[in-house]
Amino acid sequence: MSEFVHPVERRMTISAADEERLRTQLERTWYVPRGIIGWCSVADHKTMGKRYIVTAFCFFTFAGILAGLMRLQLAVPNNHFIGPDLYNQIFTVHGTMMMFLFAVPVMEALGVYLVPLMVGTRNIAFPRLNAFSYYVYLFGGVMLVVTMLLNTAPDVGWFSYVPLAGPDYTPGKRADFWAQLITFTEVAALAVSVELVATIFKARAPGMSLNRMPLFVWSMLVTALMVIFAMPSIVTCSSFLLLDRLVGTHFYNPAEGGDSLLWQHLFWFFGHPEVYIIFVPALGIVSSIISAFTWRPIFGYSAMVMSLVATGFIGFGLWVHHMFATGLPALGLEYFTAASIVIAIPTGIQIFCWIASLWRGRPRFHTPLVFVLGFFAIFVLGGLSGVTLASVPFDLQVHDSYYVVAHFHYVLLGGAVFPLIGGIYFWFPKMTGRLMDDRLGKVNFWLLFIGFNITFFPMHILGLEGMPRRVYTYPDNMGWNTLNLVSSLGALLLVVGGALFVYNVVRSYRWGLAGSDNPWGAETLEWSMSSPPPVYNFLHIPVVEGRCALWDRSADAPIVTGIRSDVREVLISDVMDAEPINVAEYPEPSIWPFLCAVVTSGFFIGSIFTPWALPVSILPLAVTLIGWFWPKKRDRERAIEEQDEDRRLHDAA
Amino acid sequence: MFDPHGPIARSIATHGWWLLLMSIAVYLVVMVALLIALGRRRREIDDQPETTRRLTRNVSIAVALTVVILVGIAASSVVSGRGIYSPSGAGAVTVDVVGHQWWWDFQYHDVTPSDVFTSPNELHIPVGLPVVIKAMSTDVIHSFWVPNLMGKRDLIPGIVTNTWIQADEPGVYRGQCAEFCGHQHAHMALEVVAEPMNTFQAWIRHQREPAAEPATDEERRGKDVFMQSTCVTCHAIRGTDAGSHLGPELTHVASRLTIAAGTLPNARGHLAGWIANSQSIKPGNRMPPNALTPDDLQAVLAYVRSLR
Numbered sequence: 001m002s003e004f005v006h007p008v009e010r011r012m013t014i015s016a017a018d019e020e021r022l023r024t025q026l027e028r029t030w031y032v033p034r035g036i037i038g039w040c041s042v043a044d045h046k047t048m049g050k051r052y053i054v055t056a057f058c059f060f061t062f063a064g065i066l067a068g069l070m071r072l073q074l075a076v077p078n079n080h081f082i083g084p085d086l087y088n089q090i091f092t093v094h095g096t097m098m099m100f101l102f103a104v105p106v107m108e109a110l111g112v113y114l115v116p117l118m119v120g121t122r123n124i125a126f127p128r129l130n131a132f133s134y135y136v137y138l139f140g141g142v143m144l145v146v147t148m149l150l151n152t153a154p155d156v157g158w159f160s161y162v163p164l165a166g167p168d169y170t171p172g173k174r175a176d177f178w179a180q181l182i183t184f185t186e187v188a189a190l191a192v193s194v195e196l197v198a199t200i201f202k203a204r205a206p207g208m209s210l211n212r213m214p215l216f217v218w219s220m221l222v223t224a225l226m227v228i229f230a231m232p233s234i235v236t237c238s239s240f241l242l243l244d245r246l247v248g249t250h251f252y253n254p255a256e257g258g259d260s261l262l263w264q265h266l267f268w269f270f271g272h273p274e275v276y277i278i279f280v281p282a283l284g285i286v287s288s289i290i291s292a293f294t295w296r297p298i299f300g301y302s303a304m305v306m307s308l309v310a311t312g313f314i315g316f317g318l319w320v321h322h323m324f325a326t327g328l329p330a331l332g333l334e335y336f337t338a339a340s341i342v343i344a345i346p347t348g349i350q351i352f353c354w355i356a357s358l359w360r361g362r363p364r365f366h367t368p369l370v371f372v373l374g375f376f377a378i379f380v381l382g383g384l385s386g387v388t389l390a391s392v393p394f395d396l397q398v399h400d401s402y403y404v405v406a407h408f409h410y411v412l413l414g415g416a417v418f419p420l421i422g423g424i425y426f427w428f429p430k431m432t433g434r435l436m437d438d439r440l441g442k443v444n445f446w447l448l449f450i451g452f453n454i455t456f457f458p459m460h461i462l463g464l465e466g467m468p469r470r471v472y473t474y475p476d477n478m479g480w481n482t483l484n485l486v487s488s489l490g491a492l493l494l495v496v497g498g499a500l501f502v503y504n505v506v507r508s509y510r511w512g513l514a515g516s517d518n519p520w521g522a523e524t525l526e527w528s529m530s531s532p533p534p535v536y537n538f539l540h541i542p543v544v545e546g547r548c549a550l551w552d553r554s555a556d557a558p559i560v561t562g563i564r565s566d567v568r569e570v571l572i573s574d575v576m577d578a579e580p581i582n583v584a585e586y587p588e589p590s591i592w593p594f595l596c597a598v599v600t601s602g603f604f605i606g607s608i609f610t611p612w613a614l615p616v617s618i619l620p621l622a623v624t625l626i627g628w629f630w631p632k633k634r635d636r637e638r639a640i641e642e643q644d645e646d647r648r649l650h651d652a653a
Numbered sequence: 654m655f656d657p658h659g660p661i662a663r664s665i666a667t668h669g670w671w672l673l674l675m676s677i678a679v680y681l682v683v684m685v686a687l688l689i690a691l692g693r694r695r696r697e698i699d700d701q702p703e704t705t706r707r708l709t710r711n712v713s714i715a716v717a718l719t720v721v722i723l724v725g726i727a728a729s730s731v732v733s734g735r736g737i738y739s740p741s742g743a744g745a746v747t748v749d750v751v752g753h754q755w756w757w758d759f760q761y762h763d764v765t766p767s768d769v770f771t772s773p774n775e776l777h778i779p780v781g782l783p784v785v786i787k788a789m790s791t792d793v794i795h796s797f798w799v800p801n802l803m804g805k806r807d808l809i810p811g812i813v814t815n816t817w818i819q820a821d822e823p824g825v826y827r828g829q830c831a832e833f834c835g836h837q838h839a840h841m842a843l844e845v846v847a848e849p850m851n852t853f854q855a856w857i858r859h860q861r862e863p864a865a866e867p868a869t870d871e872e873r874r875g876k877d878v879f880m881q882s883t884c885v886t887c888h889a890i891r892g893t894d895a896g897s898h899l900g901p902e903l904t905h906v907a908s909r910l911t912i913a914a915g916t917l918p919n920a921r922g923h924l925a926g927w928i929a930n931s932q933s934i935k936p937g938n939r940m941p942p943n944a945l946t947p948d949d950l951q952a953v954l955a956y957v958r959s960l961r
Contacts, residue, residue: 083936084836084837084936084937085836088835088836156833156835157833161793161832161833163792163793163794163810164793164834168792169754169792169793169835170835254810254811254812255811259811260794260809260810260811260812261809261812296700299708299712300712303712325796325804325805325806325807325831325832326809326814327788327806327809327812327814327815327816330734330735330738333734334730334731334734337727337730337731338727341726341727344719344723345716345719345720345723348715348719349712349716352711352712352716353712355686355687356690356708356711356712358687358690359689359690359704359708360700360708363691373687373691376684376687377684380680380683380684381680384679384680385676387672387676387723388669388672388673388676390726390730391668391672391727391729391734392730392734393664393668393669393730393734393737393804394665394668394669394672394730395804396665396804396805396806397662397665397669397800397804397805399805399831400796400805400831400833401831464669466800466829468798468829468830468831468838469831469833470833470839471838471839473839474839
């Protein structure tokens with residue numbers, strides 16, 4: 001690649017006819033295959049991103065229905081509507097699904113869709129891996145839904161503490177389904193994170209140096225790196241559990257020299273960063289929306305970036321605050337109190353910077369911004385209750401009580417889902433070309449906001465009054481009746497709000513107002529192409545001239561030329577300054593990742609029942625992987641031959 | 654939590670009130686700042702360097718204040734934490750708290766081995782004195798929690814940890830398992846009975862005695878039924894042949910306030926239902942239904958009710 005030339009030119013050198021020819025050729029090169037086999041072969045990040053988002057919302061709905069059932073059961077004391085066996089399955093699946101199949105995937109899905117558009121490239125890095133990760137995620141999620149429908153779902157809580165989840169106290173296969181679901185989501189999440197990091201570091205458009213990257217891209221980078229460092233811990237943790245259950249190892253069996261606390265350390269070393277893995281992308285969404293609806297860049301860009309990165313680091317240093325009641329030494333607990341309190345500082349900085357941005361700009365109150373304001377009202381409360389939980393003495397009282405349930409719904413629903421829904425309202429016009437109904441959107445917001453607070457605020461008080469978590473019923477004389485009933489009624493509003501959101505999405509998808517390329521006048525690159533974006537994303541890879549790619553663009557902005565349009569070639573740039581250094585060719589769509597995911601899923605599900613699943617799946621797995629990586633130089637070689645032919649003819653002439 | 658009756662709970666409640674008030678204050682300040690930012694009268698986007706400078710200053714002040722508040726919280730937390738980790742005086746009594754699915758066993762230490770006894774689901778403590786608690790479990794993880802008296806302490810199999818409890822006024826305080834422990838986690842409660850020292854010592858003396866001998870014919874018949882049926886496979890009654898410790902000991906069961914780990918009041922009707930089919934009351938618990946004839950059931954009831 002030594003002959004590679006800096007491929008930047010001024011826009012005016014390209015004629016309209018050339019542009020049209022380029023468009024046709026790019027469309028042919030970056031085609032999205034059709035038909036059933038084609039559907040399973042797609043490697044385009046936009047298609048996969050949309051599938052990811054829709055799938056995640058399906059799981060969200062399922063888990064939300066389970067939550068409704070729980071509120072129905074808890075509406076009155078000593079209720080016999082749902083027995084303990086079913087209730088334990090319901091709350092386990094609700095938590096597991098919301099965390100592993102909705103919150104993390106939907107945020108990564110948004111990254112899969114948006115990051116390549118925001119950094120100015122034609123596809124996500126490793127597009128086949130991206131397709132593979134989606135199918136693994138889908139099959140794992142379907143497995144959990146099926147176990148729930150068959151009444152054999154996991155019933156040991158979303159964190160499956162041992163020894164309860166061990167072979168002695170949960171015979172049968174329920175805990176194995178949980179452990180393997182975790183494996184499914186680990187594989188999917190790790191794959192997506194690797195793709196995102198590679199895309200962000202190596203495929204940014206020229207000029208988009210690290211200090212010009214949009215805050216959303218920064219937040220996805222921090223998230224992806226956190227996933228890469230947190231997941232190995234849960235891989236270890238769930239594999240040990242599976243081995244204990246399947247082949248009789250004793251990692252967690254205290255009677256044989258194992259340790260039941262080991263699980264908690266491994267699980268929370270992943271489990272706490274997990275919370276930030278969900279929350280950090282939401283911070284990126286909030287920044288995108290605030291800047292678009294104030295028409296100003298976010299106040300304090302450097303402080304915002306530093307805060308995101310700091311959150312990513314500190315997030316790994318506070319897992320023990322989930323274990324304050326286990327009887328660890330006092331000095332250790334105090335360290336983790338301090339660490340848990342420190343993480344409030346970067347979050348505080350971001351809140352203050354956003355308020356400063358709103359102060360300076362001139363906010364336009366469209367639905368996305370309204371959801372972000374709801375985020376402020378809910379999340380700040382959740383963050384403060386989080387600070388109180390970091391204090392050991394206070395935590396000893398409220399730990400594992402409804403106070404904690406209230407806290408994490410405030411930070412997860414308020415901190416992540418409200419911005420996410422705002423983000424859907426925000427990017428829907430880009431994804432579909434149609435605007436979502438703004439008036440319905442505001443009704444939607446108020447239903448969700450009021451419903452949320454009626455449902456979850458009383459839980460703070462219930463927790464302070466001593467109501468423990470994860471109980472399928474409670475006695476009549478404890479003084480918890482009224483608040484539980486209120487909370488259940490609030491859940492009704494939430495259900496209505498959720499249904500209205502789905503209705504608005506479906507209606508707007510069919511009959512919504514057609515939006516322009518950039519209906520909000522936002523700053524980032526995804527708003528520069530048509531809505532929905534063409535398969536190749538950018539006709540010309542842009543050159544970024546400032547922190548706000550579109551607002552800082554000069555009239556004769558340079559573009560990148562010299563990238564081949566007859567093969568799937570993309571520009572590779574260096575990590576710091578995004579100087580172009582190379583080109584790479586992305587693979588064609590292929591059915592092999594799908595087949596590989598099928599075999600992998602068969603292996604994961606099979607190993608719930610027998611260790612023989614491993615040797616049996618090795619051969620088919622090898623076949624699919626060989627198919628996947630089979631070198632296909634044909635297209636490129638043909639193109640080079642054609643070029644040589646052209647040159648020969650030219651020379652002859 | 655905000656109705657403390659012991660030194661630990663009181664110290665936590667005081668600290669907790671401060672935390673909550675501080676949180677409410679910070680919340681209000683942030684929300685007011687947000688509302689002002691939104692409602693500020695402005696015609697244009699305010700981009701003057703003057704505004705930016707002022708905002709930078711204000712954001713820095715806000716961050717500095719946050720740090721100060723957080724350091725204050727951390728300090729207060731450490732100070733009140735130190736007060737509750739270890740008791741103020743020597744423990745008057747030492748009790749092993751053992752978690753089972755889904756009941757509690759309180760084993761009272763004594764230098765004389767024959768004076769060691771257990772009191773299932775009912776912890777008696779003397780008022781005004783710290784009681785040392787050794788927390789342990791034989792099956793899964795449970796968590797010992799009496800909100801009016803103290804915070805939680807997990808009972809972890811394979812690990813024994815020490816903590817303490819103290820009540821300042823006589824009374825009965827309800828506690829409940831706080832770590833999810835399976836099917837009947839919801840029905841794993843306990844009573845802490847705090848009583849003056851002399852009453853407490855009388856209780857201890859009584860608990861150390863073996864079970865009362867049946868006095869009437871019906872009670873004698875009940876004892877025979879008990880000893881010949883499945884009851885003895887799990888339950889112990891000191892002074893008789895029943896010696897299994899899989900389930901709660903029944904030596905003085907009639908003296909307790911509740912049955913089935915705080916699930917039902919200890920009354921004859923509830924007990925009858927429990928013995929006949931406990932699964933309809935606490936589904937999934939370890940006790941099988943007992944198909945006794947009505948006469949046998951009444952006899953067993955009479956006998957068990959006589960075990961004061």
